[in-house]
Amino acid sequence: xxxxxxxPSYHHGDLRQSIITAGLAxxxxxxxxxxxxxxxxxxxxxxxxxxxxxxxxxxxxxxSLGEAAMAEFVVVMQAAIARDASAESFALGYVGFARSxxxxxxxxxxxxxxxxxxxxxxxxxxxxxxxxITRHVQGMQDRGELPSSVNALRVVQVAWATLHGxxxxxxxxxxxxxxxxxDIAKTAMVLIHQALDKGSA
Numbered sequence: 105x106x107x108x109x110x111x112p113s114y115h116h117g118d119l120r121q122s123i124i125t126a127g128l129a130x131x132x133x134x135x136x137x138x139x140x141x142x143x144x145x146x147x148x149x150x151x152x153x154x155x156x157x158x159x160x161x162x163x164x165x166x167x168s169l170g171e172a173a174m175a176e177f178v179v180v181m182q183a184a185i186a187r188d189a190s191a192e193s194f195a196l197g198y199v200g201f202a203r204s205x206x207x208x209x210x211x212x213x214x215x216x217x218x219x220x221x222x223x224x225x226x227x228x229x230x231x232x233x234x235x236x237i238t239r240h241v242q243g244m245q246d247r248g249e250l251p252s253s254v255n256a257l258r259v260v261q262v263a264w265a266t267l268h269g270x271x272x273x274x275x276x277x278x279x280x281x282x283x284x285x286x287d288i289a290k291t292a293m294v295l296i297h298q299a300l301d302k303g304s305a
Contacts, residue, residue: 119148119150119154119158120158122148123144123148123155123158123159123165124165124168124169124172126144126147126148127139127144127165127168127169128169128172128173128208130143130144130147131169131173131207131208131211132205132207132208135207135210136166136207136210136211136216139162139165139166139169140162141155141156141159141162141165163220163222163223166211166216166217167217167223167225167226169211170211170212170217170223170226170230171225171226171229171230173205173208173211173212174212174226174229174230174233175233176205176208177201177205177208177209177212177233178233178236178237180197180200180201181194181197181198181201181236181237182236183197184196184197184198184200185197185240189240189243189244189249191244191263191293191296191297192290192293192294194237194240194263194293195263195267195289195290195292195293196286196289196290198267198271198289199267199270199271199274199285199286199289200286202267202271202274202275203271203274203275203282203285206275209271209275210275212230213268234260234264237260238256238257238260241256241259241260242256250297250300251300251301254300259296259300262296263292263293263296266292266296267289267292270285270288270289270292271285
């Protein structure tokens with residue numbers, strides 16, 4: 105059977121989603137640097153121009169992959185929060201994603217897309233997802249689990265900065281075991297909570 109005969113038939117929207125799915129799989133397996141539109145076209149059995157119809161460049165594809173990866177991150181975080189709505193559950197969900205999805209974590213929280221002035225669409229989508237987490241902290245305040253006097257956004261930023269630094273150290277091989285980063289993450293949340301309680305007293 106010839107290559108032309110063996111190519112799968114995609115509807116317009118199906119091919120775009122298939123490209124994103126295959127792209128995420130490639131990033132997971134080999135990292136962002138290994139991503140190639142030509143290789144994705146071969147993998148999907150379509151022509152390279154067909155891919156360029158949906159994504160004009162590797163950069164354009166990376167922005168869409170970043171949005172998809174961020175959506176996966178938020179699903180994980182919402183599931184972690186839904187379990188018991190505690191700061192500890194939030195922290196464990198965060199480090200769990202960073203550890204198990206290191207390449208996707210690097211894509212959505214690394215400099216590649218955040219320092220790119222042309223990645224505004226990804227950055228806007230990412231900030232919208234992060235606001236979901238801020239609303240969770242506001243919900244904790246409404247339930248009396250956090251002092252009402254504290255700035256919910258600042259709480260999220262402090263927790264995020266702490267967990268991000270921890271995860272970067274682990275993923276970059278600088279320090280810690282998988283078990284240690286979970287314990288450190290839980291300890292960090294306890295210390296932040298204690299500081300908030302003390303500050304409101």
